[in-house]
Amino acid sequence: MNITFLGHASLSIEIDNYTILVDPFITGNPKASHIDINGIKADYILLTHAHQDHILDVEVIVKQTNAIIVSNYEIVTHYQKLGYKGHPINHGGNWTFDFGTVKYVNAVHTSSFPDGSYGGQPGGFVIQSKSKNIYIAGDTALTYDMKLIPLHAKLDLAILPIGDNFTMGINDAVIASDFVECDTILGYHYDTFEYIEINKEEAIKAFKNKRKQLKLLDIGQSITV
Ligand code: NI
C-alpha cells in the first residue's frame, strides 16, 4: 500500500492496481499549488464529510476519472443527483470493494456542504486490504469510540488530524493512537490555515515520548505501508 499526501486532508492511496483518493482539496490550498489536479488518478473517492476543505475538487476529479464516490448516505445522494456514481455507507457498516474492505466509523465533528445544506454525519474510514490495514480518522475530536477500532482491525497505520482548533490537537492525537492501538501515525489536517498551524518538531517529540512515530510528509511525498 502506497500513500501520497496531497496536502491538508487529501490523500491518494494505491492498493494493488486501484487508486483511492480521500477528501480532495487541492486547488483551494495555496501550499499544494505544485500538485496538478489534471494528473490525479482515482478509481474511488472516499469522503469523510461535506466541508469544503474535504470536497472542493470532487466534481472536477470525478469528471476526469469517473470514480465512484464512497461516503455517508447524504453526501453520496448529493453527488448521485448531480449524475455521478456513488456507494453510500453509514456508521458501523462494512463493504468489500475490489481493493479491500471499508468500514465507516464515528467521528466527532460536523458535516455541512459549503451552501449550508446537510452533509450527513461525519465519519472516518478503516480500510482492510489483503496486506495492510489503515485508519483514516477524518476531522474528529478524540473520542472513546476509537477504542472500538482495534476490536475490528489490527492497524498498520493511523492517519490522524493534529492541527487542533477544528479537530484534535497533538496531545489528544497521542491518546487517540493509544485508543486505536497503533504506534505509526501519519499526521494531517495541520498548517493549511492559520487556525491549525503547529510546531512540527514538538508534535514529533510528543509521539516519540510515547515510543510512537509521527510521520509528517511534504505535499506530494509518499510512504509505503
Ligand atoms: Ni471539517
Ligand code: MN
Ligand atoms: Mn477539515
